[in-house]
Protein backbone atom coordinates (compact mmCIF):
# COMPACT_ATOMS: atom_id res chain seq x y z
CA UNK A 237 0.00 0.00 0.00
CA UNK A 238 2.75 2.39 0.94
CA UNK A 239 6.49 2.21 1.15
CA UNK A 240 6.05 3.08 4.83
CA UNK A 241 3.90 0.03 5.52
CA UNK A 242 1.05 -0.01 8.01
CA UNK A 243 3.14 0.72 11.11
CA UNK A 244 5.12 3.44 9.39
CA UNK A 245 1.92 5.16 8.28
CA UNK A 246 0.55 5.03 11.80
CA UNK A 247 3.75 6.33 13.40
CA UNK A 248 4.46 9.03 10.81
CA UNK A 249 1.02 10.27 9.80
CA UNK A 250 -1.63 9.21 12.30
CA UNK A 251 0.11 9.25 15.71
CA UNK A 252 0.48 13.06 15.55
CA UNK A 253 -3.32 13.26 15.24
CA UNK A 254 -3.58 11.53 18.64
CA UNK A 255 -1.14 13.75 20.48
CA UNK A 256 -3.75 15.86 22.31
CA UNK A 257 -5.48 12.79 23.80
CA UNK A 258 -3.44 11.00 26.50
CA UNK A 259 -5.92 8.09 26.43
CA UNK A 260 -4.94 7.36 22.83
CA UNK A 261 -1.59 6.07 24.21
CA UNK A 262 0.12 7.46 21.10
CA UNK A 263 -1.62 4.72 19.06
CA UNK A 264 0.91 2.19 20.34
CA UNK A 265 -1.46 0.03 22.40
CA UNK A 266 -4.29 -2.35 21.57
CA UNK A 267 -7.06 0.09 22.40
CA UNK A 268 -7.63 3.58 23.77
CA UNK A 269 -8.57 4.30 27.38
CA UNK A 270 -10.69 7.44 27.58
CA UNK A 271 -11.93 9.29 30.65
CA UNK A 272 -15.61 10.24 30.75
CA UNK A 273 -16.41 13.27 32.90
CA UNK A 274 -18.93 12.64 35.69
CA UNK A 275 -22.49 13.54 34.74
CA UNK A 276 -21.98 13.19 30.99
CA UNK A 277 -23.14 10.66 28.44
CA UNK A 278 -21.16 9.44 25.47
CA UNK A 279 -22.81 10.13 22.08
CA UNK A 280 -21.44 7.79 19.43
CA UNK A 281 -21.85 7.80 15.67
CA UNK A 282 -20.12 6.21 12.70
CA UNK A 283 -20.14 7.16 9.04
CA UNK A 284 -18.34 5.58 6.11
CA UNK A 285 -17.49 7.34 2.87
CA UNK A 286 -16.71 5.47 -0.34
CA UNK A 287 -14.95 6.75 -3.47
CA UNK A 288 -17.48 7.25 -6.24
CA UNK A 289 -20.41 7.31 -3.80
CA UNK A 290 -19.69 10.02 -1.19
CA UNK A 291 -16.82 11.77 -2.86
CA UNK A 292 -15.42 12.00 -6.35
CA UNK A 293 -12.36 9.77 -6.86
CA UNK A 294 -10.32 12.77 -8.05
CA UNK A 295 -11.39 15.09 -5.21
CA UNK A 296 -8.37 16.48 -3.35
CA UNK A 297 -7.35 13.99 -0.61
CA UNK A 298 -7.29 16.83 1.95
CA UNK A 299 -10.98 17.55 1.37
CA UNK A 300 -11.93 13.85 1.45
CA UNK A 301 -10.44 13.59 4.94
CA UNK A 302 -12.14 16.76 6.08
CA UNK A 303 -15.51 15.64 4.74
CA UNK A 304 -15.13 12.34 6.60
CA UNK A 305 -14.48 14.20 9.84
CA UNK A 306 -17.20 16.77 9.27
CA UNK A 307 -20.08 14.47 8.35
CA UNK A 308 -19.52 12.77 11.68
CA UNK A 309 -19.19 16.05 13.58
CA UNK A 310 -22.47 17.08 11.97
CA UNK A 311 -24.12 14.02 13.52
CA UNK A 312 -22.73 14.99 16.93
CA UNK A 313 -24.01 18.54 16.44
CA UNK A 314 -27.46 17.15 15.60
CA UNK A 315 -27.55 15.46 19.01
CA UNK A 316 -26.37 18.59 20.81
CA UNK A 317 -23.03 16.93 21.63
CA UNK A 318 -19.51 18.32 21.92
CA UNK A 319 -16.66 16.52 20.07
CA UNK A 320 -14.53 14.24 22.26
CA UNK A 321 -12.47 11.79 20.15
CA UNK A 322 -12.60 9.86 16.89
CA UNK A 323 -11.57 6.42 15.61
CA UNK A 324 -10.52 6.10 11.99
CA UNK A 325 -10.39 3.12 9.65
CA UNK A 326 -8.70 3.70 6.30
CA UNK A 327 -9.01 1.18 3.46
CA UNK A 328 -6.53 2.48 0.90
CA UNK A 329 -6.59 0.95 -2.59
CA UNK A 330 -3.47 -1.02 -3.41
CA UNK A 331 -1.07 1.14 -5.36
CA UNK A 332 -2.18 4.46 -3.86
CA UNK A 333 0.95 6.56 -3.51
CA UNK A 334 2.37 7.99 -0.30
CA UNK A 335 1.82 11.54 -1.49
CA UNK A 336 -1.95 10.93 -1.62
CA UNK A 337 -1.97 9.42 1.88
CA UNK A 338 0.16 12.29 3.23
CA UNK A 339 -2.27 14.83 1.79
CA UNK A 340 -5.19 12.91 3.31
CA UNK A 341 -3.47 12.96 6.72
CA UNK A 342 -2.71 16.68 6.46
CA UNK A 343 -6.38 17.47 5.73
CA UNK A 344 -7.35 15.39 8.72
CA UNK A 345 -4.75 17.13 10.90
CA UNK A 346 -6.26 20.53 10.05
CA UNK A 347 -9.69 19.42 11.28
CA UNK A 348 -8.34 17.52 14.31
CA UNK A 349 -6.95 20.91 15.39
CA UNK A 350 -9.91 23.03 14.25
CA UNK A 351 -12.49 20.95 16.09
CA UNK A 352 -10.37 19.65 19.01
CA UNK A 353 -11.19 16.14 17.82
CA UNK A 354 -8.17 13.83 18.30
CA UNK A 355 -7.91 10.51 16.48
CA UNK A 356 -7.70 8.10 19.40
CA UNK A 357 -7.36 4.86 17.43
CA UNK A 358 -8.36 2.95 14.33
CA UNK A 359 -7.12 0.61 11.66
CA UNK A 360 -5.28 0.91 8.37
CA UNK A 361 -5.77 -1.71 5.66
CA UNK A 362 -5.39 -2.04 1.93
CA UNK A 363 -8.27 -3.00 -0.33
CA UNK A 364 -8.77 -4.25 -3.90
CA UNK A 365 -11.90 -2.08 -4.01
CA UNK A 366 -12.47 1.70 -3.97
CA UNK A 367 -10.98 3.89 -1.23
CA UNK A 368 -13.20 3.64 1.83
CA UNK A 369 -12.89 5.57 5.06
CA UNK A 370 -14.84 5.07 8.25
CA UNK A 371 -14.82 7.40 11.21
CA UNK A 372 -16.41 6.70 14.56
CA UNK A 373 -17.00 9.92 16.45
CA UNK A 374 -17.48 10.20 20.19
CA UNK A 375 -19.12 13.25 21.70
CA UNK A 376 -20.29 14.32 25.14
CA UNK A 377 -23.59 15.67 26.41
CA UNK A 378 -24.66 16.43 29.98
CA UNK A 379 -26.66 13.34 30.98
CA UNK A 380 -30.23 13.41 29.69
CA UNK A 381 -29.78 16.41 27.38
CA UNK A 382 -29.16 14.76 23.98
CA UNK A 383 -31.52 16.26 21.38
CA UNK A 384 -33.50 13.57 19.53
CA UNK A 385 -35.41 13.53 16.25
CA UNK A 386 -38.56 12.41 18.01
CA UNK A 387 -39.37 15.49 20.07
CA UNK A 388 -41.09 17.78 17.52
CA UNK A 389 -44.63 18.84 18.48
CA UNK A 390 -47.51 20.42 16.58
CA UNK A 391 -47.08 24.20 16.65
CA UNK A 392 -43.27 24.06 16.88
CA UNK A 393 -41.19 26.31 14.67
CA UNK A 394 -39.33 24.46 11.89
CA UNK A 395 -35.89 26.00 11.41
CA UNK A 396 -32.67 25.28 9.53
CA UNK A 397 -29.08 26.50 9.86
CA UNK A 398 -26.97 28.12 7.16
CA UNK A 399 -28.12 27.72 3.56
CA UNK A 400 -29.89 24.83 1.84
CA UNK A 401 -29.12 23.26 -1.52
CA UNK A 402 -25.43 24.12 -1.79
CA UNK A 403 -24.46 20.46 -1.34
CA UNK A 404 -26.50 19.23 -4.32
CA UNK A 405 -25.51 22.15 -6.55
CA UNK A 406 -21.94 21.74 -5.29
CA UNK A 407 -21.82 18.16 -6.55
CA UNK A 408 -22.78 19.44 -10.00
CA UNK A 409 -20.15 22.18 -9.65
CA UNK A 410 -17.46 19.71 -8.54
CA UNK A 411 -18.16 17.57 -11.62
CA UNK A 412 -17.71 20.54 -13.98
CA UNK A 413 -13.93 20.45 -14.11
CA UNK A 414 -13.90 22.80 -17.14
CA UNK A 415 -14.91 25.85 -15.11
CA UNK A 416 -18.14 26.32 -17.08
CA UNK A 417 -20.08 26.87 -13.86
CA UNK A 418 -19.06 30.51 -13.71
CA UNK A 419 -18.06 32.63 -10.73
CA UNK A 420 -19.99 30.58 -8.18
CA UNK A 421 -18.58 27.20 -9.16
CA UNK A 422 -15.70 27.20 -6.68
CA UNK A 423 -17.91 28.25 -3.77
CA UNK A 424 -20.47 25.53 -4.48
CA UNK A 425 -17.88 22.81 -5.09
CA UNK A 426 -16.27 23.71 -1.77
CA UNK A 427 -19.65 23.47 -0.02
CA UNK A 428 -19.96 19.91 -1.38
CA UNK A 429 -16.42 18.89 -0.52
CA UNK A 430 -16.03 20.57 2.88
CA UNK A 431 -19.29 20.72 4.88
CA UNK A 432 -19.55 22.96 7.95
CA UNK A 433 -20.73 21.05 11.03
CA UNK A 434 -22.96 23.44 12.99
CA UNK A 435 -21.43 22.79 16.38
CA UNK A 436 -21.90 26.43 17.39
CA UNK A 437 -25.66 26.14 17.01
CA UNK A 438 -25.61 22.85 18.92
CA UNK A 439 -23.66 24.44 21.76
CA UNK A 440 -25.74 27.62 21.84
CA UNK A 441 -29.27 26.45 21.17
CA UNK A 442 -29.58 22.70 21.85
CA UNK A 443 -31.10 23.41 25.25
CA UNK A 444 -34.02 25.19 23.54
CA UNK A 445 -34.73 22.56 20.85
CA UNK A 446 -37.49 19.98 20.93
CA UNK A 447 -35.90 17.99 18.08
CA UNK A 448 -32.93 18.10 15.73
CA UNK A 449 -31.30 16.14 12.92
CA UNK A 450 -28.70 17.00 10.34
CA UNK A 451 -29.70 17.23 6.69
CA UNK A 452 -27.59 14.70 4.81
CA UNK A 453 -30.07 13.17 2.36
CA UNK A 454 -32.09 16.23 1.34
CA UNK A 455 -34.33 18.62 3.27
CA UNK A 456 -37.61 17.01 2.21
CA UNK A 457 -36.58 13.44 3.01
CA UNK A 458 -34.91 14.29 6.30
CA UNK A 459 -37.85 16.45 7.40
CA UNK A 460 -40.00 13.42 6.65
CA UNK A 461 -37.86 11.38 9.08
CA UNK A 462 -38.33 13.91 11.89
CA UNK A 463 -42.08 14.09 11.25
CA UNK A 464 -42.43 10.32 11.19
CA UNK A 465 -40.64 9.62 14.46
CA UNK A 466 -42.21 12.65 16.14
CA UNK A 467 -45.72 11.77 14.95
CA UNK A 468 -46.35 15.21 13.44
CA UNK A 469 -46.69 16.88 10.03
CA UNK A 470 -45.02 20.03 8.74
CA UNK A 471 -45.53 23.00 6.45
CA UNK A 472 -42.62 24.63 4.60
CA UNK A 473 -42.69 28.06 2.98
CA UNK A 474 -40.02 27.71 0.29
CA UNK A 475 -39.75 31.49 -0.07
CA UNK A 476 -38.15 31.43 3.41
CA UNK A 477 -35.67 28.61 2.69
CA UNK A 478 -32.27 30.30 3.00
CA UNK A 479 -30.17 30.15 -0.17
CA UNK A 480 -26.57 31.21 -0.68
CA UNK A 481 -25.87 33.94 -3.25
CA UNK A 482 -24.36 31.21 -5.41
CA UNK A 483 -27.47 29.01 -5.21
CA UNK A 484 -29.70 32.00 -5.98
CA UNK A 485 -27.58 32.80 -9.04
CA UNK A 486 -27.64 29.18 -10.27
CA UNK A 487 -31.41 29.07 -9.77
CA UNK A 488 -31.85 32.32 -11.74
CA UNK A 489 -29.56 31.06 -14.51
CA UNK A 490 -31.33 27.72 -14.77
CA UNK A 491 -28.19 25.82 -13.69
CA UNK A 492 -30.02 24.54 -10.63
CA UNK A 493 -33.61 23.79 -9.65
CA UNK A 494 -35.81 23.86 -6.57
CA UNK A 495 -36.02 20.09 -6.96
CA UNK A 496 -32.24 19.85 -6.42
CA UNK A 497 -32.25 22.38 -3.59
CA UNK A 498 -35.10 20.75 -1.64
CA UNK A 499 -34.21 17.09 -2.23
CA UNK A 500 -30.46 16.97 -2.91
CA UNK A 501 -28.05 15.60 -0.33
CA UNK A 502 -24.84 16.72 1.34
CA UNK A 503 -26.00 19.97 2.97
CA UNK A 504 -25.05 18.98 6.54
CA UNK A 505 -27.13 21.80 7.94
CA UNK A 506 -29.29 21.25 11.02
CA UNK A 507 -33.08 20.87 10.84
CA UNK A 508 -34.63 21.83 14.17
CA UNK A 509 -37.92 22.05 16.04
CA UNK A 510 -38.25 24.89 18.55
CA UNK A 511 -41.24 25.79 20.69
CA UNK A 512 -42.97 28.90 19.34
CA UNK A 513 -41.90 30.67 22.54
CA UNK A 514 -38.25 30.37 21.44
CA UNK A 515 -38.65 32.84 18.55
CA UNK A 516 -36.93 35.62 20.53
CA UNK A 517 -34.08 33.26 21.47
CA UNK A 518 -33.50 32.49 17.76
CA UNK A 519 -33.59 36.23 16.99
CA UNK A 520 -31.04 36.93 19.73
CA UNK A 521 -28.85 34.09 18.44
CA UNK A 522 -28.90 35.54 14.92
CA UNK A 523 -28.10 39.01 16.26
CA UNK A 524 -25.10 37.53 18.12
CA UNK A 525 -23.41 36.51 14.86
CA UNK A 526 -23.64 32.73 15.16
CA UNK A 527 -24.42 30.53 12.14
CA UNK A 528 -27.77 31.91 10.95
CA UNK A 529 -30.90 30.02 12.01
CA UNK A 530 -33.93 30.56 9.75
CA UNK A 531 -37.53 29.58 10.47
CA UNK A 532 -38.93 28.07 7.26
CA UNK A 533 -42.20 26.61 8.47
CA UNK A 534 -44.14 24.95 11.23
CA UNK A 535 -44.61 21.47 12.60
CA UNK A 536 -48.28 20.57 12.63
CA UNK A 537 -50.62 18.17 14.43
CA UNK A 538 -51.39 15.12 12.33
CA UNK A 539 -49.27 13.94 9.43
CA UNK A 540 -48.09 15.02 6.00
CA UNK A 541 -45.68 17.54 4.50
CA UNK A 542 -47.18 20.61 2.89
CA UNK A 543 -44.72 22.63 0.83
CA UNK A 544 -45.50 25.98 -0.77
CA UNK A 545 -43.26 27.26 -3.56
CA UNK A 546 -42.06 30.88 -3.73
CA UNK A 547 -45.01 31.74 -6.01
CA UNK A 548 -47.43 30.55 -3.32
CA UNK A 549 -48.41 27.30 -5.06
CA UNK A 550 -48.51 23.86 -3.46
CA UNK A 551 -45.30 22.05 -4.42
CA UNK A 552 -44.43 18.35 -4.49
CA UNK A 553 -40.97 17.00 -5.33
CA UNK A 554 -40.52 14.44 -8.08
CA UNK A 555 -38.19 12.48 -5.81
CA UNK A 556 -37.76 12.92 -2.08
CA UNK A 557 -34.04 12.56 -1.55
CA UNK A 558 -31.00 10.36 -1.75
CA UNK A 559 -31.34 6.70 -0.91
CA UNK A 560 -28.54 4.16 -1.05
CA UNK A 561 -30.65 1.10 -1.85
Ligand SMILES: [Mg+2]
Pocket residue numbers: 310311314449450451452
Ligand atom coordinates in the same frame (compact mmCIF):
# COMPACT_ATOMS: atom_id res chain seq x y z
MG1 LIG B 1 -27.23 12.50 10.43
